[in-house]
Amino acid sequence: MATISRRHVLGAVAVGGAGTLGQAAAGEAQPGTLFALPQVTIPILGEAQVFPVRRIYCIGRNYAAHAREMGSDPSREPPFFFQKPADAVQVVADGLADHPYPSLTQNYHHEIELVAVLKSGGRDIQVGQALDHVYGYATGLDMTRRDLQRGMGNQKKPWEIGKSFDHSAPITPILPVARVGHPGRGRIRLSVNGTLRQDADLSDMIWSVAEQIAELSKAFELKAGDIVYSGTPENVGPVVRGDILAGSIEGLPDLSIRIV
Numbered sequence: 001m002a003t004i005s006r007r008h009v010l011g012a013v014a015v016g017g018a019g020t021l022g023q024a025a026a027g028e029a030q031p032g033t034l035f036a037l038p039q040v041t042i043p044i045l046g047e048a049q050v051f052p053v054r055r056i057y058c059i060g061r062n063y064a065a066h067a068r069e070m071g072s073d074p075s076r077e078p079p080f081f082f083q084k085p086a087d088a089v090q091v092v093a094d095g096l097a098d099h100p101y102p103s104l105t106q107n108y109h110h111e112i113e114l115v116a117v118l119k120s121g122g123r124d125i126q127v128g129q130a131l132d133h134v135y136g137y138a139t140g141l142d143m144t145r146r147d148l149q150r151g152m153g154n155q156k157k158p159w160e161i162g163k164s165f166d167h168s169a170p171i172t173p174i175l176p177v178a179r180v181g182h183p184g185r186g187r188i189r190l191s192v193n194g195t196l197r198q199d200a201d202l203s204d205m206i207w208s209v210a211e212q213i214a215e216l217s218k219a220f221e222l223k224a225g226d227i228v229y230s231g232t233p234e235n236v237g238p239v240v241r242g243d244i245l246a247g248s249i250e251g252l253p254d255l256s257i258r259i260v
Contacts, residue, residue, distance in 0.1 A: 039052050039053075040052070040053040040086045040087050040089050041053065042089065042091055042117070042138065042171060042173065042174055042227075043091060043093060043173040043174070044136065044173060044174045044176065045173045045174065045175050045176075045179075045253065046176075046179070047176070051117055051135065051136075051174055051225070052225050053086045053089055053225055053227060054086065054223055054224070054225030054226050055083060055086065055220075055223075055225070055226045055227070056083060056084040056085070056086060056088060056089070056169055056226075056227050056229065057081050057082075057083055057216055057220075057226060057227070057228045057229070058081060058082050058083070058084060058113075058142055058163070058228075058229040058231075059079055059080070059081050059207065059212050059228070059229070059230060059231045060080050060081070060082065060231070061074065061077065061080075061206075061231070062079070062205050062206050062207055062212075062230060062231025062232075063200060063204050063205060063206065063231055063232065063233045063234060064204070064206060065200075065204075065233065065234035066231070066232055066233055066234040066235075066236065068234075069234050069235070069236070074206055079206075079207045079211070079212065079215050081212075081215075081216060081219075082159075082160065082163055082164070083160075083164065084142075084163060084164045084168055084169050084229075085164055087166075088164060088165065088166065088167065088168045088169040089169050089170075089171055090167045090169065090170045090171070090257075091170075091171060091172075091173070092170050092171065092172055092255050092256065092257060093172065093173050093253075095256065096244065096256045096257065096258055097170070097256070097257050097258070098257070098258050098260045099143075099167060099170060099245075099257040099258065099259055099260065100166075100167055100259075100260055101240070101241050101259050101260065102143075102145060102165055102166065102167070102168070104145065104148060104161075105145035105146070105147055105148055106147055107145070107146045107147040107238055108143065108144070108145060108146070108238060108239055108240070108259075109143070109144045109145075109146045109236050109237060109238055109239070110141060110143065110144075110190060110192065110197070110198075110236060110237065110239055110245055110247075111141060111142040111143070111144060111232035111236050112139070112140075112141060112188060112189065112190035112198050112232055112233070112247040112249075112255075113139075113140045113141065113142050113188075113229045113230055113231060113232050114137060114139070114140075114183065114188065114202060114209070114229075114230045114231075114249055114252075115137060115138045115139065115140040115171055115227055115228065115229050115230065116134050116136075116137055116209050116212075116213070116227065116228045116230060117134070117135050117136055117137070117138065117174055117226075117227045117228075118133050118134060118135060118213075118222060118223070118224060118225070118226045118227065118228070119133060119134070119135035119224050120132075120133045120223075120224050121133055121217070121221065121222030121223040121224060121226060122217060122221065122222060123217055123218075123221050123222075124217055124218060125213055125214050125217040125222065126214060127210050127211055127214045128210075130209070130210035130211070130213035130214050130217075131182050131209070131210050131213075133213060133222070134177055134182065134209070134213075135174070135176060135177065136174040136175050136176040136177050136179075136180065137174065137175055137177070137180055137182075137183060137249075137252055138171050138172045138173065138174045138175065138252060138253065139171070139172045139247055139248065139249045139252045139253055139254065139255045140169060140170060140171040140172070140229055140255070141169070141170040141171075141190075141245070141247060141255065141257070142163070142168070142169065142229050142232060143167070143168045143169070143170065144162055144163055144168070144236075145161065145162045145163075145165065146162065146236075146238070147162075148161045148162040149161075149162025149163060150162070169229070170255060170257055171227075171255075172252065172253035172254070172255045173253055175251075175252055175253065180251050180252065182209070183202055183249070183250070183251060183252070184202060184203060184208070185201055185202050185203040186201065186202050186249060186250030186251055187199070187200075187201060187202075187248075187249070187250045188200055188201065188202055188233060188248075188249045188250070189247070189248055190245060190246065190247040190248075191245070191246045191247075192237070192239060192243055192244070192245055192246075193243055193244055194244075194246075197235050197236075197237055198232065198233050198234070198235045198236065199233070199235075200233030200234065202249070202250075204233065205230065205231060206231075207231075209228065209230055212228055212230060213228065216228070239259050240259065241259050241260060242258070242259065242260075243258070243259045244256065244257070244258050244259075245257050245258075245259070
């Protein structure tokens with residue numbers, strides 16, 4: 001009879017035990033989520049599919065005149081960004097949409113912006129390749145609780161409370177690049193109750209959309225589903241309940257909301 005050492009017995013037990021545990025783990029069902037979360041999406045003009053939103057990036061003070069009206073020197077300031085949550089999106093399609101006046105503020109401002117949406121991304125993207133990642137463009141509003149933003153800024157504290165709240169990112173359906181190209185110039189404007197307030201050209205941007213994508217990719221890994229609000233022209237201002245805002249960017253869908 002062959003002699004079986006204690007070492008061989010222990011080794012066999014260990015291997016057998018590991019195999020049994022592995023089989024048990026493989027047979028277990030993967031844990032389910034506690035509850036379902038809806039995916040935020042934006043319609044695409046002329047397409048049955050919708051665009052899923054991952055993150056919202058916004059650049060601050062990207063038109064020289066607006067930078068000056070906010071007390072900044074556009075000739076010295078490098079680009080800076082902030083974020084809004086994905087569910088801040090309010091899709092505005094098919095005419096006038098009601099937009100709720102938010103809580104906590106007495107000074108609610110409009111900011112009309114060109115929005116670029118990304119189909120792909122990466123890190124350290126070069127300016128020359130940045131637009132290859134853009135799927136399309138839309139007209140958007142970066143709505144702002146200005147008193148809260150300024151109050152937190154004066155205290156040297158983060159001012160997300162002034163920017164990152166429910167419904168703070170109204171946006172139209174997306175127009176794909178294949179239909180609109182990459183808008184480098186064109187009129188961008190916003191009226192309140194029929195009176196023109198913001199009126200500029202996309203070529204007035206300090207940092208182009210391509211440069212914004214390149215700069216963002218130095219700090220974050222950009223991915224498909226990210227959207228970039230590219231800054232607002234001068235003459236931002238307050239709105240109150242009952243006001244009707246009409247925003248337009250040449251070649252893109254118009255945006256209209258009523259403050260309620």
